[in-house]
Amino acid sequence: MTDVFGDLVGQDEAVAMLRRAAASAAAQLRAPVTATAGGHDDLDALADEYDGDPGPAPADPGAGMTHAWIFTGPPGSGRSVAARAFAAALECVHGTGCGSCPGCHTTLTGTHADVRLVVPEGLSIGVNEMRALVLRAASAPSGGRWQLVIIEDADRLTEAAGNALLKAIEEPPPRTVFLLCAPSTHPDDISVTIRSRCRVVPLRQPPPAAVAEVLVRRDGIAPDVAEWAAAAAQGHVGRARRLARDPEARQRRDAVLAVPRRLTGVGAAFDAASALIEAAEAEAAASVVEIDEAERTALQTALGAGGTGRGAAGAMRGAAGQLKDLEKRQKSRATRAQRDALDRALVDLAGFYRDALIMALRAPVAPVHTDTASLASAGAQKWDAEGSLRRLEAVLECRAAIEANVKPRIAVEAMMLALWRG
Numbered sequence: 001m002t003d004v005f006g007d008l009v010g011q012d013e014a015v016a017m018l019r020r021a022a023a024s025a026a027a028q029l030r031a032p033v034t035a036t037a038g039g040h041d042d043l044d045a046l047a048d049e050y051d052g053d054p055g056p057a058p059a060d061p062g063a064g065m066t067h068a069w070i071f072t073g074p075p076g077s078g079r080s081v082a083a084r085a086f087a088a089a090l091e092c093v094h095g096t097g098c099g100s101c102p103g104c105h106t107t108l109t110g111t112h113a114d115v116r117l118v119v120p121e122g123l124s125i126g127v128n129e130m131r132a133l134v135l136r137a138a139s140a141p142s143g144g145r146w147q148l149v150i151i152e153d154a155d156r157l158t159e160a161a162g163n164a165l166l167k168a169i170e171e172p173p174p175r176t177v178f179l180l181c182a183p184s185t186h187p188d189d190i191s192v193t194i195r196s197r198c199r200v201v202p203l204r205q206p207p208p209a210a211v212a213e214v215l216v217r218r219d220g221i222a223p224d225v226a227e228w229a230a231a232a233a234q235g236h237v238g239r240a241r242r243l244a245r246d247p248e249a250r251q252r253r254d255a256v257l258a259v260p261r262r263l264t265g266v267g268a269a270f271d272a273a274s275a276l277i278e279a280a281e282a283e284a285a286a287s288v289v290e291i292d293e294a295e296r297t298a299l300q301t302a303l304g305a306g307g308t309g310r311g312a313a314g315a316m317r318g319a320a321g322q323l324k325d326l327e328k329r330q331k332s333r334a335t336r337a338q339r340d341a342l343d344r345a346l347v348d349l350a351g352f353y354r355d356a357l358i359m360a361l362r363a364p365v366a367p368v369h370t371d372t373a374s375l376a377s378a379g380a381q382k383w384d385a386e387g388s389l390r391r392l393e394a395v396l397e398c399r400a401a402i403e404a405n406v407k408p409r410i411a412v413e414a415m416m417l418a419l420w421r422g
Contacts (some may be wrong), residue, residue, distance in 0.1 A: 004088040004097035004104050009214050009237055010206030017201060018086045019097070026095020045210035047173070066199050067172040070154070070180045070190060070411060073203030075347075076236025079181040080152045082203060084108060087115050087148045087179060098319050103123065114141040118151045122332030125151070129134035129162035134168040137176050147176040154180035155189040161193055162191050167195045205235040215244055223417040234368055239344065252279060254346045257352055257372050260379060260419070269416040276345060276416075277409050292330045298356075299326055345401050352376055353392040360385035387422045 005015045069086070088107035089097030091114065098104055106112040116123065116133060133149060141147040151157075157165065163341060169178055178198075182189045185200060210308040211230035214237065215221040221229070221244045232253070233240035242249045255275070264274045299322060351368035352375075356366045359373075360380035367373045398415035402408050 002175075003099040004085040004092070004108065007214070007218070008082050008085055009209035011078060011203050014082060014201050016419050018082070018089065020064045021066075022086065022089035022092070022095055022097055025090055025146070026092075027096075028065055038112045066177065068169045068178045068180070068194075068198040069201060070182060070185065070195065071199045071201045071203060072189075074205050074235075075202040076181065076233065076239060077205050078237065079203060080150075081237075082201060083150045083152070083179040083181055084117075087150055087177075090146045090148060090161040090177065091115065091143065103143070108343055112143075114143050114146065115150065117150070120153050120156045121336065122329060123336055124156045124158050125161050126158055127154075127164055130157070130161040134164055137168065137178075138173050140173075141175050145175070147173065148179065149176070150179045150181075152181045152204055155167070155182045160192060165354040166191070166194050166197075169194060206237065208235060210235055211235060211240050214383070215240060219244070221245070227314065228370065231366065232348075232351075232369055232371075234347065252283065252345070253348050255279060256348045257369060257375075259349060259416075260352060260375065263416065263420040266417070266420070269420045270413060273409065273413040275418045276342070276412055279344040280338050280345060280408075283341040284334055287337050287341075288334050291333075295326060295330065296323070299323065339402060339408065342402065342412070343399060346395055350399075351393060353379075353388055353395060356380040356383065357385060357388040357390050357392055381422060390422060391419050 008015055035286070052136075054286065069083075071082050075077050084107065088099075089095070089103045091103035091107045092098055093101045093103050099108075103112070107115050110117060116137065118129070119131060137147055137149045139147065151165075157410065164226060165178070178189070180194070180198065184190075185195045207332075208227070208230040211233070212223070212226040215226035215229065216223050219241060221241075225244050226240075229244040231241040232243055243253065256279075259272050259276070262268055294332040348369075352372060355367040355369055355373065355376035356379040356382070359377050360383070367376065369376070383391065394415050397418075398411045
């Protein structure tokens with residue numbers, strides 16, 4: 001079985017750093033422990049129980065390990081994958097991230113008692129959620145190793161939530177480690193004060209060849225399909241897997257790449273904007289409908305729905321506030337899902353105009369979308385390099401506007417008009 005870092009694609013330097021830190025963390029745990037007569041402490045004995053490996057030697061306890069980390073990189077680089085893999089290596093009974101011991105297995109499957117994962121479903125992570133998380137993280141680890149807090153999309157922390165996290169990072173409990181994931185260390189993504197107290201693990205966009213190799217080896221996808229999907233996804237491992245395995249994802253991509261042909265006038269530009277928004281809304285609704293229904297059913301059951309008697313009826317009458325809170329959270333999650341779906345479409349569209357630009361410049365670079373290369377070539381001849389660049393910038397400006405909370409429909413309509421006018 002591969003170790004916990006096996007799914008981290010094209011990140012050799014980061015993996016080497018994390019391996020050293022995990023080994024040092026294991027040494028740090030062993031250093032203050034008095035060895036038994038046989039020469040092993042309790043943690044060594046636990047490792048011996050599984051394969052006889054006493055784990056890394058405590059030659060340099062604590063070196064390379066710290067209590068707070070930030071994983072940065074572009075979308076698809078594997079920020080959350082790296083954070084989870086490092087968490088598994090820290091909980092590994094050998095301190096190596098073997099991938100087969102209970103510590104590794106439960107961490108990677110999300111069932112470890114000492115590992116808490118925060119995945120924001122809405123537009124932000126609020127202060128109440130962060131305070132509750134910090135309070136729980138202050139307890140001692142039940143397994144005797146580390147209490148770990150993984151925060152995906154830490155750039156969505158509100159200012160108050162960031163302040164609550166900062167206090168915990170400034171004065172951390174002795175066995176608690178914080179793992180944050182963010183696009184960059186820019187102040188717009190993570191506060192300067194939090195950044196100054198964390199070690200940064202920079203990740204890069206993996207090359208398409210590395211992504212394709214993983215799709216073939218791990219997912220059993222045909223090599224030609226894997227190569228196409230890796231290039232089309234622009235190094236995003238998860239999106240490449242979806243494109244290779246999901247026909248609906250490929251159909252949505254085809255619809256997005258047909259947009260340049262549809263922009264024949266002002267009316268067509270507004271129609272294309274509406275179609276793009278509606279497609280994103282439909283994709284988002286489909287992705288959350290089952291989760292929403294399951295959450296609502298579970299809450300109603302917990303509040304006594306279906307019960308008989310005055311007690312059950314009274315409980316349901318008092319449940320309106322809780323149901324309203326649930327609906328509010330679900331609405332926020334749907335908004336986030338819609339924006340994520342729209343952003344994926346914009347990335348595909350940006351890839352098309354990037355292809356047109358490199359063809360206009362005759363750059364010796366492979367196109368992102370090989371199946372629309374002829375259309376991009378025709379666009380390059382019509383628009384030349386300057387026109388292609390203006391269109392590419394219009395797509396990137398639309399992404400930035402939506403990230404800045406401009407209403408998606410307004411941002412997309414402005415983009416479509418800019419693409420039409422050139």
